[in-house]
Amino acid sequence: MRVLNLIVTLLLLAPQAHVHAQPPKPASPPRFEFTRLVAHWTHYGTDDYLKFIAEAKPEVAQIGNYGGHFYSLVHTPEYAGYPSHFPVRGLDECGKFLEQRNADLHKLGVKVVGHFNYTFLIGEPETPEGPRGFFKFYRDLWNEKELGPKPVADPLSFISRNADGSPYTANHYSVGKNREWTACLNNPDWRKVLKAWTKRGIERGVDGFVANYFYRHNCLCEHCQTKFRSYLGGGFTAEQMKERFAIEDVKTHKFTEIVGWHNPKESTPLRREMLRFSQLSTKEAFDDVWTQYGRSLKPDLITAQWNHLGDLSAISGDERTMLPAEIWGKDETYLWYSTGGSACYTDLAAGHLGEGTLHARYIRGTFDDKPFTLGKYEQTRIRVAIAELAANGGAPMGFYTNFSDPAARQEIVRYYRFMGDNDAIYKASTSHAEVSLVFPRSKVHASGDVEAVVKFKEVGKDLLNKHVLFDVIPDDMLTDAIKAKYQTVIDPATPFALPADLSRFRGPATVRVSASKPAAGQEITLHFVNYNREEPSKPKSAGSGIHEEKPIEVESMDVDFAVPKGASVAKVLCYSPELPKPVEVKFTVQNGRVQFSVPKFLVYSIARVQLAGS
Numbered sequence: 246m247r248v249l250n251l252i253v254t255l256l257l258l259a260p261q262a263h264v265h266a267q268p269p270k271p272a273s274p275p276r277f278e279f280t281r282l283v284a285h286w287t288h289y290g291t292d293d294y295l296k297f298i299a300e301a302k303p304e305v306a307q308i309g310n311y312g313g314h315f316y317s318l319v320h321t322p323e324y325a326g327y328p329s330h331f332p333v334r335g336l337d338e339c340g341k342f343l344e345q346r347n348a349d350l351h352k353l354g355v356k357v358v359g360h361f362n363y364t365f366l367i368g369e370p371e372t373p374e375g376p377r378g379f380f381k382f383y384r385d386l387w388n389e390k391e392l393g394p395k396p397v398a399d400p401l402s403f404i405s406r407n408a409d410g411s412p413y414t415a416n417h418y419s420v421g422k423n424r425e426w427t428a429c430l431n432n433p434d435w436r437k438v439l440k441a442w443t444k445r446g447i448e449r450g451v452d453g454f455v456a457n458y459f460y461r462h463n464c465l466c467e468h469c470q471t472k473f474r475s476y477l478g479g480g481f482t483a484e485q486m487k488e489r490f491a492i493e494d495v496k497t498h499k500f501t502e503i504v505g506w507h508n509p510k511e512s513t514p515l516r517r518e519m520l521r522f523s524q525l526s527t528k529e530a531f532d533d534v535w536t537q538y539g540r541s542l543k544p545d546l547i548t549a550q551w552n553h554l555g556d557l558s559a560i561s562g563d564e565r566t567m568l569p570a571e572i573w574g575k576d577e578t579y580l581w582y583s584t585g586g587s588a589c590y591t592d593l594a595a596g597h598l599g600e601g602t603l604h605a606r607y608i609r610g611t612f613d614d615k616p617f618t619l620g621k622y623e624q625t626r627i628r629v630a631i632a633e634l635a636a637n638g639g640a641p642m643g644f645y646t647n648f649s650d651p652a653a654r655q656e657i658v659r660y661y662r663f664m665g666d667n668d669a670i671y672k673a674s675t676s677h678a679e680v681s682l683v684f685p686r687s688k689v690h691a692s693g694d695v696e697a698v699v700k701f702k703e704v705g706k707d708l709l710n711k712h713v714l715f716d717v718i719p720d721d722m723l724t725d726a727i728k729a730k731y732q733t734v735i736d737p738a739t740p741f742a743l744p745a746d747l748s749r750f751r752g753p754a755t756v757r758v759s760a761s762k763p764a765a766g767q768e769i770t771l772h773f774v775n776y777n778r779e780e781p782s783k784p785k786s787a788g789s790g791i792h793e794e795k796p797i798e799v800e801s802m803d804v805d806f807a808v809p810k811g812a813s814v815a816k817v818l819c820y821s822p823e824l825p826k827p828v829e830v831k832f833t834v835q836n837g838r839v840q841f842s843v844p845k846f847l848v849y850s851i852a853r854v855q856l857a858g859s
Contacts, residue, residue: 274545277578279304279356279616280635280671281661283646286360290332290342297648298353301661305356305547305640307455309343311446312439313362313428317379320386323421329360336386340449347450356452358547363439363530365458366426367418370401378423391445396437403428403435405464408501413462430461430530431468439534444542453547454539455581456531459564461523463504469526473503476522490515509560512693520560521567521690528572536576547578551620554604556587559689559698567690570721574612581643582608583620589787591626591780593755596710598776599626602757603705605637606676606717607684614675618643625788627653628796628822629776631660632849636759636772638676653791660849663822670763670770670851677760677769679747679807680715681731682708685738687720697738704737712750712758713743748838752802753777771806771852773843775799802843804852812856814839821850 284307288294298306310319314329316336324334333339347357368378376384383400397403405413405427414424428435446454461469474495477486486492492515504516505523531550539546552564559566565573574580584601591599601619608617620643623630631641641660647653664671682705685697708715715735718727728734732744750758755777761770779795781788788794808814814834818827823846830852832841843852 273576274540274578276615276673277356277545277547278673279579280640280668281305281664282307282618282640282642284308284618284620284642284644285646286328287330288649290346294648295349295353297654297658298350298355300654301646301648301658302665303355303661305358306350307358307360309346309357309359309451311343311359311361311449311451311454312442312456313364313366313379313458314360315339315362316382316442317367318420320382321378321421326420327418328420336382336388340445344449351450356547357450358453358455358549359446359451360551361442361446361454361456362458363456364405364428364430364460366404366428367420367423368426369423377421379426392441396434403432403438405429405462405469406466407463408465413464427460427462427464429464429466429468431464431472431526432466433468436530436533439530440538443534443539447539447543447546452545453549453578454535455549455551456535457551459527459531459550459552461505461527463502465500465503469503470500472526473500473519473522474498476525477518480518490518506561509693509695512560517560517567517690517693524564524567525572527564528568532576549577549579549581551581552583553585554582554608555585557604557607557698557702559695560693569690570611570686570719574615579615579640580608580612580617581620582617583622583643585622586787588619588621589623589625590785591776591778592785593777593780596706596754598755598757600629600633600757600776602633602637602709602759602774603702603717605634605639606682606705606715606759609638609676610681610717611684611719611722614638614673616640620644622787624653625790626778626794627656627791628660628794628848629774631657631664632772632774633757635660635664635671635849636757636761636774638674638761647790650790656791660822663825666825667851669765670761670768670853673764674761674770675764676716677762677809678714678716679732680708680713680743681718681723681728681734682715683723683734683736684717684719690721701737704735708735709757710754711743712752712756714748714758714760746807748807749805750802751805753799756799756802758802767856769806769809769854769856771804771843771854773799773802773846773850773852775846775848796848798845798847799850800845802850803840804843805838805840806854808834808837808839808854809856810837814854815857816853816855817841818853818855819843819850821846821848823847827853 281303282305283303289308310329319331319339324331331339333342350357366379368380370380413427477495492498504519535548555562588599588601618640621630624645634641688694688697735741757774759772777797817830817832820827830841832839
């Protein structure tokens with residue numbers, strides 16, 4: 246109830262002034278199901294890019310920039326460099342290029358999702374030559390016919406503030422020798438800018454946006470101070486605030502920090518409330534700008550956030566760490582989660598497969614089987630990066646679909662074509678699992694217990710090594726109805742024994758096994774993903790390209806699968822991207838279990854257990 250009160254408080258504090266009058270909240274659009282995505286920050290302006298799209302046939306292309314990076318850099322000499330790599334210089338010139346590129350992709354049957362930087366601005370408000378970057382745009386290049394009137398005269402009023410009132414700036418990248426500036430999402434005038442940019446992007450033909458650089462840092466501006474005071478006042482009594490946070494009078498209290506992510510070892514009850522406030526307020530900003538305003542312009546607007554999960558980080562990572570179940574991913578079309586440097590290399594001798602399997606199952610179980618992708622920064626193990634998402638309900642692939650490398654392109658096309666040819670298996674499929682592993686989200690929320698997450702990962706890895714078919718469900722979502730779907734529910738904090746009659750798979754521990762149910766039913770699809778390979782000579786190397794992927798073939802996997810009650814097996818078909826013609830394999834059935842062997846495969850294989858009965 247306390248969390249609900251805090252959410253209501255934040256919603257009441259949401260800025261009400263829009264670019265136009267406050268629109269009514271639009272109805273949620275139907276689920277957009279897709280299974281094949283490509284994402285590029287660079288090289289999407291070439292003719293060869295369109296040829297690649299025609300070959301690979303993805304359903305979504307995540308390209309172009311429509312937010313802070315566009316209006317900071319596209320008119321500058323740095324337009325072609327990091328981070329946005331614009332193909333054309335100039336606001337009008339690149340805008341027209343993006344319009345044409347979006348139209349070209351639509352002709353190929355592809356939905357276009359544009360990157361949209363929410364807070365990260367580049368430039369200088371004053372130099373001997375005048376303002377640069379974003380500040381040049383705002384002072385001299387803002388087009389009122391396209392964007393409406395400027396919300397304020399001074400763009401420095403948008404910027405987050407340090408404790409002493411100075412603007413929050415950094416020099417991490419120094420693009421064009423400019424500083425980086427962070428705009429405040431709790432600033433109602435900044436929301437007007439975001440909405441103006443959203444409207445212009447929709448006019449340019451995008452089907453949706455993915456929010457990146459979507460942070461609330463340690464901003465101490467008047468908006469954050471006011472909203473955080475009200476947030477605490479809406480959730481705690483005066484006595485509780487004195488006892489828990491040493492705050493005598495929240496109405497007059499001046500905060501010297503309102504942090505977001507932080508070191509769990511340095512966490513306190515107040516800091517966790519700051520983090521919860523940060524994540525609730527960024528979600529509220531997202532919903533204000535896109536769920537409400539954006540979808541008032543385009544009801545089927547695709548929306549997503551580019552977030553960071555690392556190695557299932559909590560407190561120090563994951564933009565949704567503190568969000569309650571009722572708003573976690575609510576009204577968002579798909580999820581993007583970066584695994585950072587935790588999953589782009591292997592150390593097979595130590596049992597590290599460089600995988601996102603547990604991440605994928607956590608997201609799938611929390612997000613109601615809706616589309617998601619993992620950004621693995623994987624330009625070497627292209628096939629396994631695609632396969633692990635295909636096997637676990639995701640949409641390959643988050644990044645580095647390196648179509649300019651002929652060998653990588655060949656495999657991307659091969660694997661995407663395989664998924665496209667078998668679209669009925671993947672599209673809107675749901676997980677089939679026999680066990681549920683509980684993610685300890687309530688413990689993180691209540692006390693910042695990240696050790697509970699460490700234990701969760703240990704148990705999860707053990708289950709993966711044992712080829713157990715399991716889902717991941719956060720403990721605050723685990724209803725009796727959900728529990729009833731599984732043979733057993735595992736709390737990683739307590740001892741447990743696996744039921745003796747689970748499905749069994751005999752094969753290398755470097756293979757991951759999962760199962761799904763196609764939307765049409767009458768089948769269970771078993772997925773096998775092989776991480777075994779010849780590793781680079783340099784330990785823990787991410788590699789430099791697909792020539793270093795070097796998978797080692799799996800000779801066979803022996804399957805002893807528990808058939809769903811009331812069904813019988815009609816046929817078992819096995820195939821893989823390398824051998825896409827189905828092979829009907831021999832099987833035996835005994836005591837409600839089907840036994841067969843999966844033929845040898847390189848990286849990814851599926852076994853379609855086709856059923857009769859119900």
